[in-house]
Amino acid sequence: MKTINLKKGMISKIGIGAFAVITMVFAGCEFIEDLPEANSIDDETPPSAFFTFSAGVEVENFNEVQFANQSDNATDFLWDLGDGTTSTDIDPVVIYPGEGEFTVTLTVSDALGQTDVYSETFELIEPDAPAVPDPVLLNPEFVRSPKSSGSDCTCSGWINTDVGEQGESSSGNGSDVLKFDDREPDHVYQEFAVTPNADYRVEIPYLFQSDIATGNLPSSLEIRVLAGEGYVDGYTPAYFTDTTEIPQSGFGYTSVDQTLIADNNLDIQVVTNPADSEYRTFTFIFNSGSNDSVALYIRGIGNAGPEDPADFARYGFSSGDEEIRIDSVTITAVN
Structure with missing residues (x-):
């Protein structure tokens, strides 16, 4: 502390932090004033928020x-x-x-x-959900096309001989069509990518060759939408753009028994003979659930005595006493 004696009073200076407190006493009055420390400086770089x-x-x-x-x-x-x-x-x-x-x-x-x-x-603001794209199918119009082996067929791109005999080529409805012969285990099968938890509309123009149910065991058209994941450990679906590249067996569902397991089925539809000779379009909607891949499996059923007992023993099914034809498969996302 430094004390300076003045004629009329006294100034006491006590250093405190960055400032000095100066007490001035004059004739019994006291004044207190904060003054900058001699060596202090202004904050030349104050903060700026952004x-x-x-x-x-x-x-x-x-x-x-x-x-x-x-x-x-x-x-x-x-x-x-x-x-x-x-x-x-x-x-x-x-x-x-x-x-x-x-x-x-x-x-x-x-x-x-x-x-x-x-x-x-x-x-x-929550954005609108993006539109779900339509699935991409190989040969959805059943055009007679080459396949990986054998002659050209409307079934090209739709064969999995582990779950049935291939459908056969025919004509009708103004174009090529695919047929499931009576008393044969004919089928079509294809895997395709989907968006999880999305709805899809399936449209299939079809015709039962007889305009009345014939025989003791008439045919029915069965359509199954199968989960594309989880039924075989480690299996990853592959999608093709060329009918000559897609295999005809050894992929996806490898037995009919697998396709019948309830947990593997997202939807099952059965179409019976409408008792007329016109092409009709069967339509239904399925949800993909948690799957990003599904398989469409269509076959003729009726369980009549097959032409070849060995085929029935292998697959466990065949169509009934009527031939069924399908013209195309169209699958669109329901947005």
């Missing part, structure tokens, strides 16, 4: 917001995130509860205790 942000662009993450802190000269950060929560992270990532308007405030400070504040208000 941030940008970006939200997710997909339906499932539109409410996930990434904040990018672009403040200058700051050492501490306090975020009011506008949803009742706060954060001291430099660049917080926030999952908001859903759609709505949110005001976010960032308060920054530096080592000298100086602060700055920046706020911004934004609105989160």
Whole structure:
């Protein structure tokens, strides 16, 4: 402490931190004044608060917001995130509860205790779900085409001889068609990619060759939509664009018994003879569930005595006493 004696009073100077407290006493009156320390300087680099942000662009993450802190000269950060929560992270990532308007405030400070504040208000809007694409089928019109072995056939792209005999070529309805002969275990089978948890419409123009149910065991057209995953450990479906490349056995479902397991079936439809001689279109809708691949398995059933008992013994089914023809398979996403 330094004391200076004056004629009319006394000044006492006591050093405290960055300032000096000077007490001036004159004629019984006391005055106190804070003065800068002789060597102190102004804060020439005060903090400046600022941030940008970006939200997710997909339906499932539109409410996930990434904040990018672009403040200058700051050492501490306090975020009011506008949803009742706060954060001291430099660049917080926030999952908001859903759609709505949110005001976010960032308060920054530096080592000298100086602060700055920046706020911004934004609105989160859930985007529309993208349209589910239609599945891509190989030879959906049953055009007579080459296959990996054997002669050209309307069944090209639709053969899996592990679950049935191939359907056969015929004509009708103004074009090539595929037929399931009576008393034979004929089928078509194809795997294709789908979007999980989506609805799909299936349309199949068909004709029973007889305009009345004939024989003791009339034919029926059975359509199964099979789960494309999980029925064989480690199996990954492969999709083809050329009928000469797709195999005819040893892939996907490798036995009829597998196709009959309830857990493997997403949908089962059975069409009986409508008792007329016109092509009709059978339509139904299935949901893909958790699958990103499904198999369409269509066969004639009726369990009449087969022409070849060995084929019936192998597959365990055959169509009845009527021939069935199908003109095409169209599958579209229901958006």
